[in-house]
Amino acid sequence: MTISSPSSKLRVDLAKGVARLLIDNGSKRNAFDLDMWRALPPIFAAIDAEPEARVVVVSGAPGLPFCSGADISEFSTVRATSEGGRAYEQANVEAFEAISSCSRPIVAAISGFCMGGGMGIASACDLRIAQEGAVFGIPAGRLGVGYPPSAMRFVVAAVGPQRAMELFFTARRVSAEEALEIGYLSRIFEQESFEGGVDDLAATIAANAPLTLRAAKAAIRAAAQLPNAPTPAQCEALAKDCFDSADYMEGRAAFLEKRAPRFRGR
Secondary structure, eight states: OEOOOSTEEEEEETTTTEEEEOOOOOGTTBBBBBHHHHHHHHHHHHHHTTTOOOOEEEOOOSSSSSSSSSSSGGGTHHHHHHHHHHHHHHHHHHHHHHHHHHHHHHEEOOSSSSEEEEEEEEEEEEEEEEEEOOEEGGGGGGGTTOOOOHHHHHHHHHHOOOHHHHHHHHHOOHHHHHHHTTTTSSSOGGGGGGGHHHHHHHHHHTSSOOOHHHHHHHHHHHHTTTOOOOOOHHHHHHHHHHHTTTHHHHHHHHHHHOOOOOOOOO
16 A cells, blocks of 8 residues: 655555655665655645654665765755745655654664754654665755754764764764764664565554553653653553553453454554
């Protein structure tokens, strides 16, 4: 099954509870142009509205890096003026917020380059895993680009203020190993096991109770004071939905019967 996308450079395939958002702009090494940024909010709204989608995996299309950042060619066109630059940054912020606000668990599966806006996308996701050899960085200091607080907060939430300052102040590149060390990544996979590792992680998440995953994501984001976190009252309501659900009864029955549960998300 395919979920509709406003951009031909972003496509979403849905199978076995896993929505795979593939970044496919090979001629620009998966750089994001303005139309791609603007496509992310409707894409994530469509995913959130699809009952069969239990987990989202964001990655480069096969053979392509995760994201090499913003399309530099647009600096002299859509970003040529201060007004255009602010409008572009607003599209960035709305894209990041659409990712972080999605109720499904979101995994950034990173290979190759994850630079600039690519790090913004990955930072807005819930989990970040990478293939060995992946490279991270935010080269804004070498481009004269300013990041507003509403966009910066996702990077700060992912690595903390001091690491965020170092990344921005130096504009240096960071290896996957260092990204794991500073807590930006949860796991690194060897090249030959990366795709299998992504599939296994996504399948493991998709097999669990959807209402529990939604409630857990909300509560963790609230407890950690992450961007776009729900209120305590909203978290309490989501937890209550779990106990009132048929999946709660199914989970108990499966445990007693020593079998794998079959969750329906209701």
